[in-house]
Amino acid sequence: MARAGVLKNRRTPRKKKAAVRSAGMRHTVIARSSGLSIEDNRLVGSNVSFVETPNQGGALAPRYLVFHYTAGKSATSSINWLTNPESKASAHIVLVVLGRDGSITQLVPFNVKTWHAGMSHWDGLSGLNSYAIGIEMDNAGPLTKVGGKYQAWFGTLYDEDQVIYARHRLDGEPRWWHAYTEVQIQRALELAQLLVRRYDLKDVIGHDDIAPDRKRDPGPAFPLEHVRASVLGREEEEPERYEVIAPTLNIRSGPGVEFPSVAEPLKKGTVVVLLEKRDRWNKVELAKNGDIEGWVHNRFLAKI
Numbered sequence: 270m271a272r273a274g275v276l277k278n279r280r281t282p283r284k285k286k287a288a289v290r291s292a293g294m295r296h297t298v299i300a301r302s303s304g305l306s307i308e309d310n311r312l313v314g315s316n317v318s319f320v321e322t323p324n325q326g327g328a329l330a331p332r333y334l335v336f337h338y339t340a341g342k343s344a345t346s347s348i349n350w351l352t353n354p355e356s357k358a359s360a361h362i363v364l365v366v367l368g369r370d371g372s373i374t375q376l377v378p379f380n381v382k383t384w385h386a387g388m389s390h391w392d393g394l395s396g397l398n399s400y401a402i403g404i405e406m407d408n409a410g411p412l413t414k415v416g417g418k419y420q421a422w423f424g425t426l427y428d429e430d431q432v433i434y435a436r437h438r439l440d441g442e443p444r445w446w447h448a449y450t451e452v453q454i455q456r457a458l459e460l461a462q463l464l465v466r467r468y469d470l471k472d473v474i475g476h477d478d479i480a481p482d483r484k485r486d487p488g489p490a491f492p493l494e495h496v497r498a499s500v501l502g503r504e505e506e507e508p509e510r511y512e513v514i515a516p517t518l519n520i521r522s523g524p525g526v527e528f529p530s531v532a533e534p535l536k537k538g539t540v541v542v543l544l545e546k547r548d549r550w551n552k553v554e555l556a557k558n559g560d561i562e563g564w565v566h567n568r569f570l571a572k573i
């Protein structure tokens with residue numbers, strides 16, 4: 270997977286790098302003020318609880334951290350299921366559940382194996398349950414648009430402000446996904462940083478990385494590349510790329526319809542690179558022509 274080097278080929282790497290960094294800044298703040306620690310393979314800190322699950326395996330010497338989404342209704346319903354002995358056969362048991370309010374529930378100590386990965390391969394290894402800590406994020410997963418709402422497979426409807434439209438890198442078409450909350454992403458970053466340091470983990474990956482033929486979690490709504498780059502201390506992260514999904518999209522000199530267009534409207538399918546993110550507007554440059562940059566309404570972009 271090409272994760273580095275993209276910025277090196279750019280016309281003005283210094284300027285662009287700074288802009289991309291500021292776009293991702295909101296995810297990095299909390300990681301420095303972490304209140305979490307690990308004692309005796311258990312998390313200690315505010316908003317952390319331990320609910321022992323009977324679904325435990327043998328000893329685990331973790332090398333990787335794997336992120337998942339629950340595709341469930343709530344953290345509580347997921348925890349109830351994950352700690353139910355009957356769920357063991359259908360196997361999606363993890364070490365930690367991260368709620369939408371940032372609460373963390375640990376189900377087994379970090380040195381004990383669980384069943385979160387299933388059939389999986391990574392880095393020449395098979396069966397990642399034996400090598401990985403799994404973090405399950407409370408998130409409904411992919412959604413279907415129904416009228417003005419967005420429906421999960423279990424029936425719950427979500428509002429527009431809780432969804433994002435994005436293409437999973439393994440899929441052909443963009444679709445709707447349940448968004449993660451800001452506090453959830455910050456806690457995930459904090460937790461990943463702590464676990465990587467404490468257990469000297471080699472990589473931070475998604476379930477979709479280790480089981481791409483059958484899994485899509487944590488999905489494009491989760492900034493896994495950013496978490497990985499921050500936690501592993503990689504110098505550069507790959508900038509976010511988006512595809513235009515409207516038939517045409519105006520590209521303007523500022524973040525608002527009052528600003529004039531800077532070029533011909535972008536056509537559907539045009540790929541742009543994120544330079545800066547604001548509430549409803551993104552500053553982007555064309556992937557194929559870095560000379561054209563400007564602001565576009567992010568409602569008409571799908572992350573790729």
Ligand SMILES: [Zn+2]
Binds near residue numbers: 337338385476484486
């Ligand atoms: Zn998973």
